Amino acid sequence: MDWNQASTALFTALGLGLMIGVVRERAQPPHLLPAGTRTHALVALLGCTAWLLSPWVMVAVLLAVTALTVIAYRASVAEDPGLTGEIALLMTCLLGGLAAHQASLAAALAVVVAILLQAKAPLQKLSREWISEGEIQDILMLAAPALVVMPLLPEQPLDRWGVVSPMTVWKIVVLIMAVGMFGHFAQRLLGARWGLAIAGFFAGFASSTAAVTSMGQQARNHSALTIASAAAALLANLASLLLFVAVVAAASPALLQASAAAFAGAVGGLLLVIAGLLAKAHSNGGLQPQAGHGKAFKIQQALLIAGLIAGVSLLAAWLEELFGHSGALAAAIIVALAEVHAAAAGVAQLAAIGKLPVQVASIGIIAVLAASCLSKGVIACIAGGRRYGLLVGSGLLAMLAGALIGLLLG
Incomplete structure (x- = not known):
């Protein structure tokens, strides 16, 4: 992969990580937020870099992010039993890796993820009250x-x-x-x-x-x-x-x-x-x-x-x-x-x-x-x-x- 392709992939990963991170940080109180804007941006770049190096490096990085996510969940489960934040962080890592070879698809999926995260209250009202x-x-x-x-x-x-x-x-x-x-x-x-x-x-x-x-x-x-x-x-x-x-x-x-x-x-x-x-x-x-x-x-x-x-x-x-x-x-x-x-x-x-x-x-x-x-x-x-x-x-x-x-x- 040449420099132009690599830079496109890295900038796409950085953009989607920032977008998902901003949505997550605005949605949760600071004391209940294990992963905000910076964390999501770094994880997206980590996933992209890992895939550029090797698919096996990507697997190792994904396992490491998963382990850290489990640890963070165990620490916050008493106050915030939901899994949305943890799943969003894993998704950010995967989208970062995807940006290494299909940047447009990764960006499109990141927009969908951000919309779903932002629409928490309307979706809860839809499923619990409206339907x-x-x-x-x-x-x-x-x-x-x-x-x-x-x-x-x-x-x-x-x-x-x-x-x-x-x-x-x-x-x-x-x-x-x-x-x-x-x-x-x-x-x-x-x-x-x-x-x-x-x-x-x-x-x-x-x-x-x-x-x-x-x-x-x-x-x-x-x-x-x-x-x-x-x-x-x-x-x-x-x-x-x-x-x-x-x-x-x-x-x-x-x-x-x-x-x-x-x-x-x-x-x-x-x-x-x-x-x-x-x-x-x-x-x-x-x-x-x-x-x-x-x-x-x-x-x-x-x-x-x-x-x-x-x-x-x-x-x-x-x-x-x-x-x-x-x-x-x-x-x-x-x-x-x-x-x-x-x-x-x-x-x-x-x-x-x-x-x-x-x-x-x-x-x-x-x-x-x-x-x-x-x-x-x-x-x-x-x-x-x-x-x-x-x-x-x-x-x-x-x-x-x-x-x-x-x-x-x-």
Whole structure:
């Protein structure tokens, strides 16, 4: 290693040691602080120098720092039984060693360590007061399918058409649960009126169907949130519609131009209903329930919706096999019952390669939207009950009506 690399490593180690040390020294009273700014800076330089000399020297230094840390802990355990300071000192040594060969990674990790150390009080309040026992159970229930089950599932499709794989179906289940969790905590932070709306809109870029389902669960758990949940579900569909337009634009600019008025009408109709629902939710603000009650999601409904999507995808693949290319448009409409963006991409691709005239493809785009509205209306009724389903359905119908008006006037 030349001088430039060594100096970069040493300066990085010194900087990260000072940063972690300052945070530790400000967090603890002086009489309870075995390692402050100078100690952390020296330990970081020690770790970096040791690694520059030899990995074996680094091992010896790490063992020595560990022994000193144990001695310091035994001396202060009566007044300060926590291990945060001791672990931070060992981490500083390791980051100093890491700076010797990956300075940027060491600096980034040091920032994370400093943030965690600085956020002691907020994190304690979060874990002890803010998150309820039921929410911890929900988090674990989400983590198990996402981190334990999903990596074990095969990605290869099980059917002969290659449209349904266990990994894909399970991702839908996890996504519906994650959207429900996101909406639940957004409601806690921002209130039902705005928290659900923000959560719904951003969830729509991932899956508007998952958002409709999870917001329906909110409405079923808290009837006072039905209007706010419906508005959030329609905001998810607005995000999905924007993504729908982007997919069409990428696949067939000519089709986008021909359907621009229809898309504008769809956005306008949807926004009109969303604005009305948000205004109504604002006027009913006093009816909001206290945060922290109810489950963030129901895994049974997530499994049901994922199963329905997989079944519709199989049906579309079967019909396309029966009717060949002439049935591609019909298959795309059926696919829209499960995945509207894939259906939109299919229609746009047919227009781009000349298998469908642009005018016919424009009608196909409206048909795809109609199929998607139908499926989401049914899902809304299943997930959130009749009133929620009617509110969501009214917004979807307004979107479809706006698209039809735009197509006729365009």
